């Protein structure tokens with residue numbers, strides 16, 4: 001009896017406890033950590049990341065999207081275990097999280113991992129949260145590359161492989177819907193989503209405007225993105241050290257202009273928050289270190305401590321500065337000025353006085369609207385001479401920059417002026433790198449399209465008799481040759497095998513019916529390539545010859561602009577080593593290009609990643625020479641040289657006889673004319689092949705192509721991807737890895753094993769030297785394509801002589817053959833690099 005009572009009491013007690021728990025559970029917001037594309041959960045620093053395939057009543061996602069994973073991910077991110085999986089989407093993908101209304105930090109984690117059928121460099125997508133646009137046209141590899149380059153430029157050895165986007169959102173509903181939207185014709189991926197409740201208030205609505213008064217900026221009603229978060233003068237603070245909110249605090253030195261303007265100080269004694277409400281704004285660790293001005297003994301200080309950040313134009317920002325006086329025991333000892341973008345944010349700033357003592361953690365927010373022409377935010381702290389010499393020293397402990405949404409938008413996409421040039425990113429840095437096969441921001445291209453439209457409109461205005469039978473888009477600005485020659489026979493037969501820049505071109509206008517017939521009504525089984533523009537089909541045209549038929553996605557303006565460039569370029573150029581255009585079709589809003597069929601596909605497919613037999617060294621040299629010839633022609637053949645801009649092994653195609661031809665002129669630009677020595681333009685091209693100087697200065701010259709070609713040379717000899725994120729850090733980027741060995745004159749260590757023993761080491765040595773010269777940091781030191789071509793021919797001769805000698809091994813020494821080559825080289829040395837005329841006369 002007693003026992004029974006006891007049991008009843010106990011179960012009642014349990015019920016009460018459970019009830020209390022449930023109530024607490026209901027009342028308190030919880031974190032949601034989603035491990036995308038995974039069917040199991042992973043613990044990191046005591047937090048459980050739940051696989052999105054694990055049943056969870058609070059989290060769900062729309063059924064679209066494929067799971068992807070990799071075993072081999074190297075890198076030192078603490079999030080590595082959750083970065084090994086991702087969810088890929090070609091259509092919109094939604095994650096829905098049931099939350100208690102309130103403020104949340106939302107982090108989207110992206111880490112490009114190798115994907116089976118897709119090139120992760122080609123991904124391009126946007127994101128929104130409960131209708132607030134967070135991202136648009138995001139290229140994750142592009143942003144990572146950009147940030148790494150930026151940090152490297154300040155001497156950091158940066159090689160981050162992942163990207164975390166952080167937002168602070170006030171959620172008014174009881175759901176948070178994160179929408180992920182691929183850009184037209186592309187796809188996206190996501191590795192993890194983190195939703196962390198913010199219990200205390202992080203922002204006040206009313207804050208001080210730079211060079212103005214306190215004002216209500218309705219911060220709680222706007223979406224906020226964290227742009228930068230730095231622990232000034234101290235080490236990196238990891239998420240696990242920032243208990244509730246799991247924020248990451250970077251070191252500040254890489255953002256500082258002349259880092260030695262500030263010295264680091266440290267004091268970890270009993271720091272407390274100046275106001276209890278501030279306790280979640282930053283962990284106390286942030287306040288234990290600071291930067292103060294160097295040379296405090298110098299009476300007259302004539303410098304500022306300055307930090308410089310890239311920001312998106314046309315947004316409002318909150319700059320949050322964290323301070324804690326660690327040295328002085330009274331006010332008036334350290335008084336300074338604060339400038340934000342050259343304007344005074346504060347005079348006579350005295351941390352001790354404001355915080356109410358020493359070791360008191362204190363912060364100050366400033367609101368600043370950044371104009372549409374401003375791409376940087378400078379924060380400077382310097383002496384306030386009015387305060388008298390004794391107190392003029394500055395101090396800063398931490399710094400955060402937040403971007404505020406405008407009209408429901410936080411996303412920023414690079415803008416271009418009417419000429420298609422970037423109007424942005426100061427001279428040295430841009431946010432965007434167009435990545436992958438012709439994939440670039442559709443918005444960039446929309447701008448180009450606008451220009452095209454403008455030109456067309458102008459032309460139409462000028463010539464009202466322009467025939468205009470197609471209401472859809474038509475390549476009106478194309479070279480007359482193509483447009484007017486619709487009745488002509490196909491171009492292949494009449495094609496001049498050598499270079500010619502004559503502007504009258506023959507190109508057949510195909511009907512859509514003919515194209516449908518040739519491709520078996522766009523039969524999927526005939527698809528031989530897919531890119532940002534649409535698909536490429538193998539087809540048989542009426543005379544029985546094979547053709548590659550490139551069909552633009554009609555909705556894709558991106559494809560349109562590039563297509564038109566391509567037709568324009570190809571209609572002006574004919575060369576044995578450039579892929580030739582047979583004709584085109586424009587009917588019912590279709591834009592289709594018909595090229596000669598290249599039976600052996602891309603050079604890349606013969607180097608790695610397929611089952612095709614490896615090419616011999618001689619074959620590889622022949623291909624490189626062919627491609628170099630095509631490029632040399634592009635650079636010098638036309639009246640105004642043409643820069644290809646997207647040289648890579650997937651744009652070098654091989655015909656049935658392994659003759660190399662350059663393709664994909666979608667990104668080409670006409671080269672500098674006499675007055676200018678470069679073309680200033682938005683950075684496009686492919687990650688891994690980009691000329692760093694082009695990246696830095698956005699100035700395009702033929703030497704940018706030479707750089708990319710150098711990378712191709714290394715790719716040909718090493719037979720590996722130019723960027724392989726699955727390799728150890730120092731090997732990821734082929735250009736760096738190969739240069740490292742080449743500089744030590746031991747390139748043979750890393751060459752394709754298939755080549756070992758089958759090539760003349762002397763030829764390899766010369767080959768390595770050429771590639772090395774192409775990759776010279778300084779453009780002026782890089783050879784011209786003509787010089788590259790000539791040297792490659794010499795390499796081929798060395799190899800042929802070696803083969804010859806090997807054939808006759810034992811019966812005849814190879815010395816004579818080599819001597820012959822040397823002799824010939826002497827003769828040629830005296831001559832100039834072969835000119836185009838010489839080539840033509842071949």
Ligand SMILES: *[C@@H]1O[C@H](CO)[C@@H](O)[C@H](O)[C@H]1NC(C)=O
Pocket residue numbers: 301302303304339341342343380382383
């Ligand atoms: C510090 O920076 C501000 C804003 O750019 C500038 O006006 C001021 O002259 C600088 N002070 C010194 C001592 O260089």
